[in-house]
Amino acid sequence: MTAPLDIDGPAAPPRSNGELVFSQPWESRAFGMAVSLAEAGAFTWPEFRAALIARIAAFETAPPADQPWNYYQLWLAALEDVLAGLRSVSAAEVTTRAQALARRPAGHDHAGDDDDRH
Amino acid sequence: MTATSEPDGRIPPALRTEALEQLLTERGLIDPKAIDKIVTTYETSVGPLNGAKVVARAWTDPQYRQRLLEDGTAAIKELGFSGSQGEHIVVMENTATTHNVVVCTLCSCYPWPVLGLPPSWYKDPAYRSRMVSEPRTVLAEMGLELADDVQITVRDSTSEVRWLVLPERPAGTEHLTEEELVPLVSRDAMVGVAKVAAP
Numbered sequence: 476m477t478a479p480l481d482i483d484g485p486a487a488p489p490r491s492n493g494e495l496v497f498s499q500p501w502e503s504r505a506f507g508m509a510v511s512l513a514e515a516g517a518f519t520w521p522e523f524r525a526a527l528i529a530r531i532a533a534f535e536t537a538p539p540a541d542q543p544w545n546y547y548q549l550w551l552a553a554l555e556d557v558l559a560g561l562r563s564v565s566a567a568e569v570t571t572r573a574q575a576l577a578r579r580p581a582g583h584d585h586a587g588d589d590d591d592r593h
Numbered sequence: 594m595t596a597t598s599e600p601d602g603r604i605p606p607a608l609r610t611e612a613l614e615q616l617l618t619e620r621g622l623i624d625p626k627a628i629d630k631i632v633t634t635y636e637t638s639v640g641p642l643n644g645a646k647v648v649a650r651a652w653t654d655p656q657y658r659q660r661l662l663e664d665g666t667a668a669i670k671e672l673g674f675s676g677s678q679g680e681h682i683v684v685m686e687n688t689a690t691t692h693n694v695v696v697c698t699l700c701s702c703y704p705w706p707v708l709g710l711p712p713s714w715y716k717d718p719a720y721r722s723r724m725v726s727e728p729r730t731v732l733a734e735m736g737l738e739l740a741d742d743v744q745i746t747v748r749d750s751t752s753e754v755r756w757l758v759l760p761e762r763p764a765g766t767e768h769l770t771e772e773e774l775v776p777l778v779s780r781d782a783m784v785g786v787a788k789v790a791a792p
Contacts, residue, residue, distance in 0.1 A: 506710075
């Protein structure tokens with residue numbers, strides 16, 4: 476990141492912090508899935524947290540040249556790690572499904588300019 | 594922009610997330626509507642407003658302030674705020690001579706039920722490392738200049754302890770009610786990277 480401490484304003488009122496919590500919709504989905512699964516008892520929060528710490532530590536030890544820092548990307552990877560460990564969902568299954576989704580017609584593309592998506 | 598299928602590991606995170614959500618839904622492990630609700634809750638009703646109410650109560654009720662500093666978790670629960678990630682909250686008071694600032698050097702531990710989701714800078718590696726090594730400089734960069742005689746203590750959040758800063762009540766607010774004080778309290782002040790200013 477070029478300006479990690481760049482914030483909108485030091486004293487923004489509580490309900491409008493002037494800062495996007497999620498920069499893209501998928502980040503909020505990844506967040507919500509982890510919270511939901513932990514609340515449902517699929518795994519404990521410390522288990523997820525440990526996986527997240529491991530992913531962050533790995534990134535910081537050897538930052539991939541082609542992947543800029545993105546917190547929720549590591550969050551997602553940690554979630555996949557935990558789910559793979561539980562044999563709930565494997566990385567290969569996610570990859571296969573994601574590749575299938577990528578082949579959708581352009582009009583249905585997740586990354587398209589679909590304003591209805593939150 | 595079109596998401597493309599790339600070799601293994603290069604799939605855009607938006608697509609991986611969507612794929613994962615589909616698989617988990619099909620297996621009955623998650624309910625997309627529940628995810629919607631969680632996201633909405635954390636984006637709106639769980640937020641700095643809860644923490645601001647705690648701070649405003651502490652400013653106007655000395656006995657509550659005492660309880661808050663002695664047992665943050667219990668005092669915050671008195672106001673009805675608790676839940677996942679907020680079980681052990683310790684409140685530190687900022688004064689004219691002592692300043693606490695919160696960081697999580699390992700990941701992003703944060704008192705969610707009172708402060709909502711952490712801001713992006715809180716999760717940034719640079720904030721996490723530099724706040725520990727040079728807090729005065731980082732705070733100044735964030736717009737908070739502290740005098741040299743102010744003692745700064747950096748509080749490192751863990752899974753056991755989530756820190757919440759009780760900011761100093763600004764001068765000139767003596768006439769304001771608890772309700773009037775709430776909107777003055779920013780999330781940044783409760784993390785310790787800002788002060789609360791009088792209106």
